[in-house]
Amino acid sequence: MWLVLYIHSADIDECSNSSLNNCHMNASCYDTPGSFNCTCDVGFAGDGVVCDDVDECQANISECHRHSVCQNNRGSYSCSCLSGYEGNGFECMGE
Ligand SMILES: [Ca+2]
Ligand SMILES: [Ca+2]
Structure with missing residues (x-):
């Protein structure tokens, strides 16, 4: 009890x-x-x-496209396509 x-x-x-x-x-x-x-x-x-x-860019664990630039931020990261490529950073299409 x-x-x-x-x-x-x-x-x-x-x-x-x-x-x-x-x-x-x-x-x-x-x-x-x-x-x-x-x-x-x-x-x-x-x-x-x-x-x-976590710096996903430095740790190389981001899902950024190989033709994009990874930008670390607090709690996440962003990707933007290199000039000459179009897309959302995760998918970048060449011209
Ligand atoms: Ca407790
Ligand atoms: Ca981060």
Whole structure:
């Protein structure tokens, strides 16, 4: 009985109030029994307390077309076709 009461009464949802958790502003908080977890959002890397932008261009993990220029930004990246090519950056058609 004590154990049941403990499980149902001891945990607080640290994620419900940002003053109760130390997750980074670019991380998501997941409540767990007796604690909580922080996981960096997509596009960010780290331990959840510190999350840094992933430079997809530098890491060569962007999906930019080979005839485009990759431009890193916070949380994501953009691609723009080289001059002489047309498209959205992910698909660039030559003339
Ligand atoms: Ca908790
Ligand atoms: Ca980025």
